[in-house]
Amino acid sequence: xxxxxxxxxxxxxxxxxxxxxxxxxxxxxxxxxxxxxxxxxxxxxxxxxxxxxxxxxxxxxxxxxxxxxxxxxxxxxxxxxxxxxxxxxxxxxxxxxxxxxxxxxxxxxxxxxxxxxxxxxxxxxxxxxxxxxxxxxxxxxxxxxxxxxxxxx
Numbered sequence: 001x002x003x004x005x006x007x008x009x010x011x012x013x014x015x016x017x018x019x020x021x022x023x024x025x026x027x028x029x030x031x032x033x034x035x036x037x038x039x040x041x042x043x044x045x046x047x048x049x050x051x052x053x054x055x056x057x058x059x060x061x062x063x064x065x066x067x068x069x070x071x072x073x074x075x076x077x078x079x080x081x082x083x084x085x086x087x088x089x090x091x092x093x094x095x096x097x098x099x100x101x102x103x104x105x106x107x108x109x110x111x112x113x114x115x116x117x118x119x120x121x122x123x124x125x126x127x128x129x130x131x132x133x134x135x136x137x138x139x140x141x142x143x144x145x146x147x148x149x150x151x152x153x
Contacts (some may be wrong), residue, residue: 043116051138052131053146064143067150073121074112083152113139113142
């Protein structure tokens with residue numbers, strides 16, 4: 001084998017190692033960095049990046065409709081919990097009605113997305129926010145998650 005070929009193979013290996021190592025590092029970092037907004041029992045602001053949706057946002061890029069319900073007030077919270085728990089790789093962290101906070105983990109690198117839900121009993125809706133902790137774009141994953149939750153609910 002020629003030395004240049006070995007150098008090219010080594011460079012490709014090191015580049016792949018650095019790329020995937022960075023992804024694993026970002027996944028671990030996202031698990032360790034829960035946003036402060038989830039500790040106050042209120043839905044946080046949009047991130048300003050296209051990896052977030054919120055029913056409180058007035059900006060079309062981030063806006064998503066709240067989830068309406070017709071169920072009895074005593075039953076609706078249990079139905080919400082079942083719907084959230086049915087989302088793959090999701091764990092409920094805070095369940096203090098009228099506020100719910102859950103974390104959703106990506107399949108491969110373990111990136112964490114935050115899912116926040118706030119009930120408005122008067123209007124019979126759940127306000128919702130879903131946002132990625134790291135990265136810029138989520139390729140629509142947070143919007144899809146909320147729409148999946150809407151269908152299950």
